[in-house]
Amino acid sequence: MKYCLPYLTVAALAGSLHLASAGEITGKITLKGTPKPEVDIPLTPSCGKINPNKVTTRHYVVGKDNGLANVFVYLKDAKAAPPAGEAQMLDQVGCMYEPYILGVVTGQKFKVKNSDPELHNVHATPKINKEFNFGQPLKDQINEKSFDQAEVLVRVKCDVHAWMFAYIGVVDHPYFAVTDKDGNFKIAGVPDGKYTVVAYHLKTHGANPGLSQAVDLKGTAKQDFTVEIPAAP
Amino acid sequence: MTRSSDNRWLHRFAVFTAAATFCLIWVGGLVTSHGAGMAVPDWPTTYGYNMFFFPFSKWVGGIFYEHSHRLVASGVGLLTVILAVWLWMKEERRWLRWLGVIALGAVIFQGVLGGLRVTQMKDVLGVFHAALAQLFFALISAIALFTSRWWLRGEAQKMSIYAASGLRYLFALVTGLILFQLILGAAMRHQHAGLAIPDFPTAYGRWWPAMDVESVARYNQARGEVTATNPITAFQIGMQMTHRIAAFLILISVAWLAGVARRRLGGQSVLAKLSLAWLALILAQAVLGVATIWTNKAADVATLHVAVGALSLVIGVMLALIAAKHARANAPEVSAVLPSTFDLPQAPAKATA
Numbered sequence: 001m002k003y004c005l006p007y008l009t010v011a012a013l014a015g016s017l018h019l020a021s022a023g024e025i026t027g028k029i030t031l032k033g034t035p036k037p038e039v040d041i042p043l044t045p046s047c048g049k050i051n052p053n054k055v056t057t058r059h060y061v062v063g064k065d066n067g068l069a070n071v072f073v074y075l076k077d078a079k080a081a082p083p084a085g086e087a088q089m090l091d092q093v094g095c096m097y098e099p100y101i102l103g104v105v106t107g108q109k110f111k112v113k114n115s116d117p118e119l120h121n122v123h124a125t126p127k128i129n130k131e132f133n134f135g136q137p138l139k140d141q142i143n144e145k146s147f148d149q150a151e152v153l154v155r156v157k158c159d160v161h162a163w164m165f166a167y168i169g170v171v172d173h174p175y176f177a178v179t180d181k182d183g184n185f186k187i188a189g190v191p192d193g194k195y196t197v198v199a200y201h202l203k204t205h206g207a208n209p210g211l212s213q214a215v216d217l218k219g220t221a222k223q224d225f226t227v228e229i230p231a232a233p
Numbered sequence: 234m235t236r237s238s239d240n241r242w243l244h245r246f247a248v249f250t251a252a253a254t255f256c257l258i259w260v261g262g263l264v265t266s267h268g269a270g271m272a273v274p275d276w277p278t279t280y281g282y283n284m285f286f287f288p289f290s291k292w293v294g295g296i297f298y299e300h301s302h303r304l305v306a307s308g309v310g311l312l313t314v315i316l317a318v319w320l321w322m323k324e325e326r327r328w329l330r331w332l333g334v335i336a337l338g339a340v341i342f343q344g345v346l347g348g349l350r351v352t353q354m355k356d357v358l359g360v361f362h363a364a365l366a367q368l369f370f371a372l373i374s375a376i377a378l379f380t381s382r383w384w385l386r387g388e389a390q391k392m393s394i395y396a397a398s399g400l401r402y403l404f405a406l407v408t409g410l411i412l413f414q415l416i417l418g419a420a421m422r423h424q425h426a427g428l429a430i431p432d433f434p435t436a437y438g439r440w441w442p443a444m445d446v447e448s449v450a451r452y453n454q455a456r457g458e459v460t461a462t463n464p465i466t467a468f469q470i471g472m473q474m475t476h477r478i479a480a481f482l483i484l485i486s487v488a489w490l491a492g493v494a495r496r497r498l499g500g501q502s503v504l505a506k507l508s509l510a511w512l513a514l515i516l517a518q519a520v521l522g523v524a525t526i527w528t529n530k531a532a533d534v535a536t537l538h539v540a541v542g543a544l545s546l547v548i549g550v551m552l553a554l555i556a557a558k559h560a561r562a563n564a565p566e567v568s569a570v571l572p573s574t575f576d577l578p579q580a581p582a583k584a585t586a
Contacts, residue, residue, distance in 0.1 A: 039457045044294050057459055119280070119291055123271050131354045133274040137291070157461035159272035160294035165461035206450030206464070230451050 023219045024188040025075075029179050029199055031068040033229030035060035041163045043095060050116055051094030055163075058100050059203045067183025068201060068227055070101045072153060072169040074176035075187065076196040076212065081173040083108040084189055087144075090156065090166060092120050092136070097156065097166035101202075103176040104168055109144045112136070112156075119160060126154040129170070133159075152200055167202060192217050199225040236325040243319050244380035250312040251373045255543065257309045258366055260302045262539035265422050266532035268460055269295025270359060276348040279303070306344060313340040316376070329379055336376060339369050356423050363419035367412070367543050374547045375554060384558070400494060400504065401556035407486045408549030414479045415542050421472050422535075427462035429469040433526040436474065444470050480522055487515045504556060511548045518545055 038056035061069035083105040091098045091113045104110045112122050114136035122143070123133040129147040136143065147154060147170045158164035169176060175195075177185040187197075198212040204227050205211065215221045264270055272295030273279050279287040279296075284303055292300055313336055320333035343365050350358035378384055421429070436442035437452065444467040453464045491508040498505050521538040528534050 036455065036457050039459050041459055046293050057457060059457060119293060119296070121272060121274050123274070133271050133354060135274050135280050137280055155461060159269055159299075160296050162268045162295060162460040204454055206453055230454060 022189045023217050025221045026186045027223040029068045029071045029183045029225045030066045032226050047095035063182035069181045071179040072200045073185045074171050076198045078173045078175045084174040100166050101178045102168045106172050109146045111142050113142045120158045124156045197223050201227050238325040240323050247377040247380050250316050251377045253309050254370045254373050257305045258543045259540045260305050262536035264298045264302045266535045267298050269298045272296045272299045276351045310340050359423040360419050364416045367415050371547050371550045404553040404556050411546050425463050426465045428530050429465045429473040433523050487512050514545050
């Protein structure tokens with residue numbers, strides 16, 4: 001044991017030094033302009049029994065101080081790194097996908113769960129990665145999947161219930177986040193350095209293609225974005 | 234084995250098969266209109282079940298449309314097998330027997346194509362599947378026509394061969410244009426992008442829509458899609474505009490042809506009456522096309538648009554075949570040198586002035 005102690009000490013020091021150089025990037029994304037109102041989704045009778053609540057589309061989920069939810073924020077030019085934390089889960093609850101936007105690392109296995117007593121199919125339609133489509137007829141059935149290549153964003157949908165769809169952002173590293181209901185995000189564990197932070201909102205990314213900012217991270221950094229809704233065509 | 238060209242029950246069965254095929258096109262149209270083409274991930278099983286034993290309690294959502302489609306398709310396949318065998322055993326005309334074999338091959342190929350569309354997850358196979366469905370419907374309808382007593386009696390009208398010859402090519406040409414329109418429509422539907430242009434008669438408020446990158450981005454941003462439709466592209470907008478232009482061309486072509494048939498053949502002729510029915514169908518199709526846009530592509534309206542499109546194609550094929558038949562029946566001197574395509578009874582020689 002006494003021979004191991006120096007090595008353990010060195011390892012602990014190295015680890016704390018690494019943590020000391022890993023920072024975080026926080027920020028808020030706000031929406032400028034008035035979006036179209038969300039559309040009510042008429043559920044099928046069987047789904048209506050499972051989910052009696054009013055269900056709408058989720059194109060613009062706007063919270064406190066015009067904070068925009070469901071924006072996938074990631075570092076464009078970070079080095080490839082393994083995932084941090086547990087495997088992500090995409091769940092089917094009340095005939096809706098939760099969460100609406102999910103982030104995974106390339107090659108990282110993520111779980112797809114059916115929490116409903118209703119048959120769903122899980123159909124991913126990526127442009128770069130391999131498409132898949134499988135059924136989940138049983139309640140609490142869990143399948144694991146992964147994507148091999150970076151792609152922002154991959155759509156996953158249920159063809160049995162046409163209103164069910166969600167998106168997965170696939171990047172080569174774990175430095176991403178999805179804004180919460182008030183538009184806030186935090187990307188933790190980022191090594192110091194220069195990066196480009198990209199904010200990708202599904203509905204407006206086409207009209208806001210340059211929504212990215214350079215950041216020189218030294219510990220912590222704050223980067224806010226404003227997503228603007230263009231004038232109607 | 235005694236063969237004949239006059240088989241009443243065979244003809245009735247052919248008509249029944251054509252009607253069943255029309256129902257299949259309808260049910261198949263519902264699948265795409267509801268975005269349910271991939272609701273059953275496996276084939277030929279259904280969620281692991283033998284498709285004929287899939288529990289009814291599981292026919293939920295999009296599965297109802299896709300699974301029903303497979304069952305009806307199996308029924309049409311069986312009917313086609315029976316028709317092909319019946320033709321082979323009982324039909325005197327060799328070319329018609331082989332037409333039954335071609336129909337059988339087509340329906341088998343169509344079934345495999347549909348299955349591959351699901352297992353390979355290829356939208357383009359869906360386009361071929363849709364196009365072949367229309368052609369198969371036309372083929373079965375033609376077989377029904379050829380086995381009819383009306384066709385056998387060869388009730389040719391007295392008309393100049395030149396008029397009939399011209400008409401058969403004109404009918405064929407416009408029917409070809411309708412086929413192009415149907416394939417274009419199938420290609421549009423299988424983009425799975427919803428309505429590429431949400432208004433009519435304008436397109437995004439203009440007579441010709443802006444199709445630059447920025448405008449298309451704004452169109453996508455402004456959409457509030459409820460289902461998982463793909464983003465629209467400039468190419469899809471171009472397809473929709475081509476579809477509208479082709480619809481206009483078809484409408485005026487069919488209206489003109491109906492007038493020509495009436496003038497040349499008289500209002501009581503079969504061709505003139507059928508041309509008028511064709512025009513009514515095309516007018517209805519145009520209204521349905523507009524309604525598809527105005528109802529934001531309501532599934533039932535869009536599916537009816539598909540079904541009427543199929544009928545329009547079949548009527549065009551019938552007109553071209555009947556006009557060709559009249560041309561041959563009125564031209565014994567021509568039939569002497571041309572191949573005997575239809576084995577028609579020869580019309581009496583014309584009295585010379």
